[in-house]
Amino acid sequence: MVLEHLSGYVGLAPGIHQSGDSQKSRGITMRAHRLMRSYFIEASWQAIRTDPVMQAYYRKHIGKNSKTIIIKVARKLLSRTLAVIKTETLYQKGVLA
Structure with missing residues (x-):
């Protein structure tokens, strides 16, 4: 639950439009901390x-x-960052998370 809220704050969460039974994805949300989102995208590269x-x-x-792929990588990097903060360990390259 925390990751979804954090990714929404950073702007890496998908925008969803729902009406009745139909649901459409609209890419990433525009409500975001734009500077933080750009930092995560650059860090993803x-x-x-x-x-x-x-x-x-x-x-x-x-x-x-x-x-689209770099947004997926940025969200994965965001989840790794959250794990590093929660566990208070150093980030390690090449470790599956």
């Missing part, structure tokens, strides 16, 4: 270059829109 697990995750989604 660096994580793809340096972390083999993040690079494998990125390559698994190759063929789709690169902007």
Whole structure:
């Protein structure tokens, strides 16, 4: 639950439009801390270059829109950041989370 609220604050949560039984995804929400979102997106590009697990995750989604993939990587990096804060441990490259 905390990750969903945090990703909504950062702006990496998907926007959803619901009406009755229909539900449509509209990409990421516009309500966001824009500076923090841009920091996580830039950090995601660096994580793809340096972390083999993040690079494998990125390559698994190759063929789709690169902007969509980087948002997925940024959300994964956000969840790792939250785990580092909660457990008070150092970030380790190449560790599955």
